[in-house]
Amino acid sequence: MPKTSAIERNKKRIRLVAKFAAKRAELKAILANPATTDLEFFAAQKKLAKLPKNSSKVRIRNRCSLSGRPRAYIGKFGVSRITFRELALSGKIPGVTKSSW
Numbered sequence: 001m002p003k004t005s006a007i008e009r010n011k012k013r014i015r016l017v018a019k020f021a022a023k024r025a026e027l028k029a030i031l032a033n034p035a036t037t038d039l040e041f042f043a044a045q046k047k048l049a050k051l052p053k054n055s056s057k058v059r060i061r062n063r064c065s066l067s068g069r070p071r072a073y074i075g076k077f078g079v080s081r082i083t084f085r086e087l088a089l090s091g092k093i094p095g096v097t098k099s100s101w
Contacts, residue, residue, distance in 0.1 A: 007068045010061050013054045020055035024048070 030036055030044040053059065062073040064080035072081040077093065088096045 002063075002068045002070065006070075007063065010063060013060050016052055016055040017057050017060060020051055021057075024051060024055065027051075 027044045027048045030040060031048070036044070061070050062075065063070050064073060064083050065078045066083050067080060069080040069082065073079075074081060074084050077084055079087065084093070087093045089098065
């Protein structure tokens with residue numbers, strides 16, 4: 001089980017991303033638009049740099065929803081490989097069976 005502080009830090013990042021998503025998208029649109037002037041571009045770039053670093057979507061770490069494990073995350077199920085195996089073997093994931101041939 002990972003440290004509770006690491007899990008809480010990631011939850012804080014998720015909240016910040018949601019809070020600043022509209023503002024960040026607006027500034028990114030100004031930067032991507034080729035018709036913007038140099039002054040507008042640099043002003044938008046400065047505003048984007050002033051936003052919190054943790055409000056960027058790439059700083060969110062995918063974690064297992066049950067154990068909080070950050071590695072070996074299976075996105076389709078939202079759990080780590082270890083938790084996935086436990087759930088699959090106990091029959092709690094419908095349609096998933098252990099393969100044998």
